[in-house]
Amino acid sequence: MSSDWHTLTSQKLFLAETLIKISQQAPDRGTGEATLQGAIELTLRARKSLLSAIAQHYQHKSARPESLEELQGLIGKEAPETVQLEAIAHQTGSWWNHLDQLETSQGKPPSKKKTITEDNIIAVAIDTGPDRSATSLANSLAAMKRYLTTLTERHDEW
Structure with a gap:
């Protein structure tokens, strides 16, 4: 596997992991949100560099x-x-699926919360969006790191 792309992907994942840790220790909500969004963006960028690494292996320098479709x-x-990757992408709860949800969520303005009064209390199910917790992102990041390690080992054997 192209070591430059592997290195870039690993760096992005390391930086995202660092931001996740900072977000969990953030003294205020604003700092925590900023570092969490930064971690999400770095993880999404790492996913794109992972696709480039795979393309490089197949001599597409x-x-x-x-996207996965472009790689295909x-x-x-x-x-x-x-x-x-197609199987992972279609697996509910997978790291790829989670990153797809986060990417969609990051690209939209936050939904407005309605105020609750006694006159308008109605029980409704609302779409809460993807799990944006630091723990959930850390789990997806760890799964992506395992995939990168497996991929690297497989291609280093060739």
Whole structure:
């Protein structure tokens, strides 16, 4: 595997992990939110560099796929990595699925909360969005790191 892309992906994941730890120790809500959003963005960027690393392995030196679909277009839907990532992406609760949800959530303005009065109390289920907790993000990040390690080991054998 291209060591430069592996290194970049690892760096982004390390930085995201560092920001998660800071967010958990943040003295105020604003700092915690800023560091958590920064960790999410770094993790999303790490995912894109992971796709570039895979493309590099398949001799697409200048390719920078932005999505799994673009990677599939480059190396094919039958390549082991795209088959595996496709399965992970469709698995509920997977790190890829969680990052997809976070990416969608990060790109939208926060929803407005309605004020509650005695006149308007109605029980309704609302979409709360993805789990943005530091623990959930740390779990997805750890799973992504395991995938990167496995991928690197597999390609280093070749």
